[in-house]
Amino acid sequence: MLRMQNLSKVYRTHMIETHALRGFEIHVKQGEFVTVTGPSGSGKTSFLNIAGLLEEFTDGEFILDGVNVKGMNDNARSRLRNEKLGFIFQGFNLIPDLSLFDNVDVPLRYRGFNSAERRERIEDALAKVGLASRMKHYPAELSGGQQQRVAIARALAGSPKLLLADEPTGNLDTQMARGVMELLEEINAQGTTILMVTHDPELALRSPRNVHIIDGQVSDLVHKGPSLVAGQHKAGSNAATA
Amino acid sequence: MLRYYFMLGLRSLRRNPALTALMVLTLAIGVAASVSTLTILHVMSGNPLPHKNGRMFVPLLDNGPLAGYTPGEELRDNQVSYRDAVNFQNSKMGERRSVMYSIAGTIEPQNKNLDPFGLQGIAAYRDFFPMFETPFLYGQPWSEADDTAGADVIVLSRKLAEKLYGNSNPVGQRMSLMGFQFQVTGVLDTWDPVPRIHNIASGGAFGSEDGYFIPFTSAIRHQVTNDGHMSCSGDREPGYQGTLDSECTWLQFWFEMASDGQRGELQNYLDSYAQEQRKLGRLKRNAPNQLFSISEWLQYLHVVGNDNKLSAWLAFGFLALCLVNTIGLLLAKFSVRASEVGIRRALGAARADIFRQFLIETTVIGLVGGVLGLLLAFGALALIGMQSKQLTVAAHMDWVMLTMTFVISVAAAILAGLLPTWRACQVTPAIQLKSQ
Numbered sequence: 001m002l003r004m005q006n007l008s009k010v011y012r013t014h015m016i017e018t019h020a021l022r023g024f025e026i027h028v029k030q031g032e033f034v035t036v037t038g039p040s041g042s043g044k045t046s047f048l049n050i051a052g053l054l055e056e057f058t059d060g061e062f063i064l065d066g067v068n069v070k071g072m073n074d075n076a077r078s079r080l081r082n083e084k085l086g087f088i089f090q091g092f093n094l095i096p097d098l099s100l101f102d103n104v105d106v107p108l109r110y111r112g113f114n115s116a117e118r119r120e121r122i123e124d125a126l127a128k129v130g131l132a133s134r135m136k137h138y139p140a141e142l143s144g145g146q147q148q149r150v151a152i153a154r155a156l157a158g159s160p161k162l163l164l165a166d167e168p169t170g171n172l173d174t175q176m177a178r179g180v181m182e183l184l185e186e187i188n189a190q191g192t193t194i195l196m197v198t199h200d201p202e203l204a205l206r207s208p209r210n211v212h213i214i215d216g217q218v219s220d221l222v223h224k225g226p227s228l229v230a231g232q233h234k235a236g237s238n239a240a241t242a
Numbered sequence: 243m244l245r246y247y248f249m250l251g252l253r254s255l256r257r258n259p260a261l262t263a264l265m266v267l268t269l270a271i272g273v274a275a276s277v278s279t280l281t282i283l284h285v286m287s288g289n290p291l292p293h294k295n296g297r298m299f300v301p302l303l304d305n306g307p308l309a310g311y312t313p314g315e316e317l318r319d320n321q322v323s324y325r326d327a328v329n330f331q332n333s334k335m336g337e338r339r340s341v342m343y344s345i346a347g348t349i350e351p352q353n354k355n356l357d358p359f360g361l362q363g364i365a366a367y368r369d370f371f372p373m374f375e376t377p378f379l380y381g382q383p384w385s386e387a388d389d390t391a392g393a394d395v396i397v398l399s400r401k402l403a404e405k406l407y408g409n410s411n412p413v414g415q416r417m418s419l420m421g422f423q424f425q426v427t428g429v430l431d432t433w434d435p436v437p438r439i440h441n442i443a444s445g446g447a448f449g450s451e452d453g454y455f456i457p458f459t460s461a462i463r464h465q466v467t468n469d470g471h472m473s474c475s476g477d478r479e480p481g482y483q484g485t486l487d488s489e490c491t492w493l494q495f496w497f498e499m500a501s502d503g504q505r506g507e508l509q510n511y512l513d514s515y516a517q518e519q520r521k522l523g524r525l526k527r528n529a530p531n532q533l534f535s536i537s538e539w540l541q542y543l544h545v546v547g548n549d550n551k552l553s554a555w556l557a558f559g560f561l562a563l564c565l566v567n568t569i570g571l572l573l574a575k576f577s578v579r580a581s582e583v584g585i586r587r588a589l590g591a592a593r594a595d596i597f598r599q600f601l602i603e604t605t606v607i608g609l610v611g612g613v614l615g616l617l618l619a620f621g622a623l624a625l626i627g628m629q630s631k632q633l634t635v636a637a638h639m640d641w642v643m644l645t646m647t648f649v650i651s652v653a654a655a656i657l658a659g660l661l662p663t664w665r666a667c668q669v670t671p672a673i674q675l676k677s678q
Binding site for chain 1: 243256589590
């Protein structure tokens with residue numbers, strides 16, 4: 001699904017160079033649920049941004065679902081992002097003056113689906129996260145947990161192959177966080193690959209595979225058995241290269 | 243997608259009503275100022291017969307005395323003498339031709355409830371009507387035979403016909419003008435060209451409708467005096483005949499050629515005519531003989547003054563100032579939307595998509611500004627119209643200016659939106675998404 005080889009990311013100012021990622025190598029297979037942990041400044045976010053085609057990398061190779069993204073122009077990267085990726089952020093990142101329906105509609109508009117197909121996908125996605133009855137509501141009328149569910153619905157509506165989550169439970173209380181995590185596991189069980197950055201060791205332990213990043217490199221790989229949600233992962237999905 | 247962006251644009255107007263109102267108002271004021279001055283300029287410099295610009299001409303000769311003349315001196319006159327006008331009229335040059343002058347006389351209505359009243363009119367040849375494409379409500383122009391005979395026939399303006407005869411057709415009726423009985427041959431429908439190209443030199447470019455038209459030959463036969471300007475630089479004998487025999491210029495003349503491209507032919511005629519007159523001891527100055535097309539005539543007579551042009555420049559300067567303000571307001575409006583741009587980019591929008599969305603949003607602002615600008619322009623024109631009678635005629639908006647208002651408004655909004663939109667496209671999504 002995702003392969004990075006000898007990838008580097010350098011931030012340059014006229015004074016200094018900062019190596020966010022160096023010699024970074026990772027291979028995530030289709031259907032895996034991978035948590036990414038590491039201390040602040042280790043390169044987790046840079047990795048996630050590059051994986052999400054939101055930032056360009058300096059050197060190396062990055063293959064996303066069989067597509068080499070190196071040198072792609074903005075239009076091609078945006079199209080690839082829209083077709084293959086879904087995003088969930090810590091801050092939910094819903095557009096406040098759009099209803100839940102219209103928020104979920106955003107990526108589908110860029111995809112070029114017709115009106116009927118968009119409606120069907122939006123209703124399905126909101127039903128999947130238990131908010132079908134509130135599609136005319138606005139984000140401010142929802143709790144944090146519900147907003148994150150809308151963000152998940154938005155990410156799922158386009159049927160992405162890879163879901164990128166950046167501390168999706170970071171702004172939620174324990175109960176809401178558990179609910180969101182269960183939802184992500186359910187989505188993963190249905191075949192969507194998930195890459196989740198988290199600071200929460202409990203969540204990291206809960207995933208079948210945890211990648212630890214230190215100083216811009218994958219320093220540790222934790223291979224575990226099947227997910228805590230029993231029987232939802234294939235044993236082969238844990239194979240990884242770093 | 244355009245419809246989607248348009249809907250987003252409309253929604254965005256509601257997002258920050260105060261800022262939106264300020265932008266729309268700024269744009270509207272700038273547009274209203276420029277459109278209202280442009281309207282006046284447009285109407286003033288407008289050619290009511292643009293399709294005849296290449297074939298209708300005013301001839302001018304220099305009838306002044308030799309004394310005090312410096313060769314190469316610019317011609318200051320704008321009318322012709324009686325002798326030249328009659329010769330031009332008899333020349334058979336062109337498809338149509340007509341001499342004309344402003345007259346004024348007292349009308350004594352048959353209806354005893356109406357008191358006698360004075361009114362201005364025009365004395366011309368029958369060619370005047372088809373040449374200036376005057377619309378007829380009833381009847382027709384008088385005949386060529388009437389021109390030849392100097393018959394007492396008359397064409398009324400609609401306003402005068404309604405005043406004298408109500409809504410009935412007065413063709414064939416007789417009426418008293420200047421103490422003579424004239425027979426009505428026709429009634430014009432409303433005809434009020436702006437500027438009044440047919441009578442600029444004598445009656446002014448902007449003024450009230452002509453009340454009636456009688457044959458030039460009839461006016462001369464009745465010794466009807468000129469009610470417009472007259473320029474006399476030489477000697478003249480006293481009396482009406484003295485004026486006719488003099489080199490005083492007080493008549494306007496128009497030729498209409500059969501087609502465009504016959505200007506040279508008319509110029510040749512004018513030059514040989516002047517040569518012939520010089521041999522007869524007239525036209526002593528040997529100055530160039532001039533022909534003016536309609537647009538050249540408007541320019542020659544300075545129908546659009548320099549102060550009007552300056553006003554237009556100032557108004558556009560004001561619009562530029564409004565644009566700079568709008569740019570600032572749009573920058574503020576779009577900068578708070580950086581997070582939305584980040585989200586949209588993450589969800590698959592390319593920079594080009596963001597550019598289109600924001601540009602359409604500014605177009606929506608431009609359209610709303612255009613509507614408001616139009617209302618303000620109507621108000622401004624009404625105010626300008628109150629300043630003078632001349633401006634009242636000029637200060638009205640037509641379809642061209644209505645369209646122009648929207649074009650200026652949308653173009654101004656798009657122009658103002660380019661920098662803020664470009665900056666919005668430069669948002670780094672990763673930073674925005676993390677900072678939310």
